[in-house]
Amino acid sequence: MDDKLKTAIQEVVESETDSFLAQLDEAPHEFRRSYEDSARRLIRRRKKSYYPLISSVGRRVITVIAAASVMCGSVLTAASIRDTTYEIKREGTEYGYRLTVDNDVAKHYPETIENEYCLTDIPDGYEKTIYQKGDKKIRTVYQGKSNEYIIFYQYTKSAFYSDFFYETQEVMTDENDRQYICYTTSHMKDNTHTFFWDNDEYIFEVSSKLDKQALFEVCKSVRIKDQ
Amino acid sequence: MIFMTMPEGAEERRSFEELYEQYKNRAYAVAYRMLGDVHLAEDAALEAFFRLASNFSTIRKMEYHKLDYYIVITVRNAATDILRKEKKYKEQLKYTDELDSYGDDMSSYDIVELKDCISRLPQEDKDILYMRAVLELEYGEIARSLGIKPATARKRLQYARERLRKLIGEEEK
Numbered sequence: 001m002d003d004k005l006k007t008a009i010q011e012v013v014e015s016e017t018d019s020f021l022a023q024l025d026e027a028p029h030e031f032r033r034s035y036e037d038s039a040r041r042l043i044r045r046r047k048k049s050y051y052p053l054i055s056s057v058g059r060r061v062i063t064v065i066a067a068a069s070v071m072c073g074s075v076l077t078a079a080s081i082r083d084t085t086y087e088i089k090r091e092g093t094e095y096g097y098r099l100t101v102d103n104d105v106a107k108h109y110p111e112t113i114e115n116e117y118c119l120t121d122i123p124d125g126y127e128k129t130i131y132q133k134g135d136k137k138i139r140t141v142y143q144g145k146s147n148e149y150i151i152f153y154q155y156t157k158s159a160f161y162s163d164f165f166y167e168t169q170e171v172m173t174d175e176n177d178r179q180y181i182c183y184t185t186s187h188m189k190d191n192t193h194t195f196f197w198d199n200d201e202y203i204f205e206v207s208s209k210l211d212k213q214a215l216f217e218v219c220k221s222v223r224i225k226d227q
Numbered sequence: 228m229i230f231m232t233m234p235e236g237a238e239e240r241r242s243f244e245e246l247y248e249q250y251k252n253r254a255y256a257v258a259y260r261m262l263g264d265v266h267l268a269e270d271a272a273l274e275a276f277f278r279l280a281s282n283f284s285t286i287r288k289m290e291y292h293k294l295d296y297y298i299v300i301t302v303r304n305a306a307t308d309i310l311r312k313e314k315k316y317k318e319q320l321k322y323t324d325e326l327d328s329y330g331d332d333m334s335s336y337d338i339v340e341l342k343d344c345i346s347r348l349p350q351e352d353k354d355i356l357y358m359r360a361v362l363e364l365e366y367g368e369i370a371r372s373l374g375i376k377p378a379t380a381r382k383r384l385q386y387a388r389e390r391l392r393k394l395i396g397e398e399e400k
Contacts, residue, residue, distance in 0.1 A: 004336065004338055004341065005341060005360065006360040006361060007338060008338050008341035008342045008362045009345055009356045009357055009361060010344055010351070010357070010360070012342050012345040012346050012353065013296065013300075013353050013354070013356075013357040013361070014374050016346070016353070017296050017299050017300075019301065020260075020299070021253075021257075021259070021295075024253070024256040024257065025256055026253050026256045027256075028253070029251075029252055029256075029259075031251075031255070031269055032266070032269055033271075035269045035273055038273055039247060039251070039276065040356045042247075042273075042276055042277060043240060043243055043244045043247055044240065050296050075284075093350075103312075123283045130249060175331055179245060211274060219288055
């Protein structure tokens, strides 16, 4: 490109941009939690799928399931499918299905639980009866007066797996645009709901026979535990 | 599925994190000024950082003061894309074969005239001309900055040049 044109473009654009920036209010902005999660994920991986709509756990799982249909239920190991769904994969097992996070992905996340999370909004009548803490997984069970339960897991991505039989699924989104995938088991007529979600660092799982919406509220109450 | 990747490693990650921390509020402020909506502005800022991540190897070699402009341009374009999606912004690029015939030699023009014509171009045209002429980015790098295909970047650049030529032609009449 002509030098004179280059100089003219540079002077005009830089001058206009300087004027534009001079008018900006660059006060620190408090970003949404979902934004911060995405930004942390971006910093960690520094790459992005051309399909941002499948960047959440729930949609990735849906994509896996859709791909599984195409592949007649075979184990999802084809590279193209793994690329699409690189965070979560669903494999067929002898007894049903298993959700896991690929090792190549999990290695970019904490290997042990560094920040512990807890449920902060448990329905009345429930009490914590079991608390098992390991380096990579924490299991907490809350028991109701009539023997109902809520089970809460926090996993490192490398330790995460969950097995289930055929179940119905639904993706639910909270006020911060975080997505949760909910499986409902009905083969034993128990209608147990199990929610999975990803806060970027860890995978969480909450199961109960509570009403689905009530259990969703429980999931949304997960907060980092005061150390 | 294809991923836009960058060099791996702790150093790159740290550099990108520093870039993010340094520019996140500016990116938001630029986007908010254009969009006037907190959530849309955050979306635009994040999309801009995605684009910056995909071009990070180029960015790391960029002169510091040019990086400032490049980031503003990237955010501005991400915000413009969102405006389009929100159907608040409609611009049809018109292209005719006649426009193909112009060259780039503008040595005979006065720089003041050139600057006057450039300042009257749409912002997108100015941005893409700057990326190509001043930052000397390849079509692929421009494409990643704007979230478009390299062929589209090439065409947009062509349209920008032709619009500039038309403006200069009008000045001469």
